């Protein structure tokens with residue numbers, strides 16, 4: 001049996017970045033692997049690999065959502081999958097100068113809401129291939145898909161469409 005009354009944790013040679021002392025704000029590295037299920041939205045992500053964007057349509061009132069949605073927000077009925085067109089037009093847009101850690105290195109980037117013919121809600125996505133000052137409401141855009149799927153919403157993005 002050993003008892004060391006002078007035991008000490010080993011010191012390290014690295015420092016700590018301090019942003020503020022009152023309140024104390026320091027930099028800490030944070031990284032995790034996050035394992036999660038897409039549940040009923042799985043088909044949306046699988047379809048991106050087939051160059052298809054799947055929205056949903058209410059079986060009762062026929063409202064068409066540009067996003068996966070299990071039930072209609074108006075009448076509560078179950079929805080069915082509905083393939084969106086791969087072409088639409090810009091309803092509105094914004095430029096992001098800040099983002100989460102994954103996207104921070106890509107700033108500034110442009111986010112658009114796409115209007116599709118026959119679809120009642122909008123689809124949020126990234127627009128590339130146009131400078132901010134060239135983006136216009138009503139501009140025609142088309143979907144492109146990553147070849148190397150990550151099964152996340154950035155597997156699809158939009159580019160300007162030739163008129």
Ligand SMILES: [Zn+2]
Nearest residue numbers: 058061072075
């Ligand atoms: Zn409905």
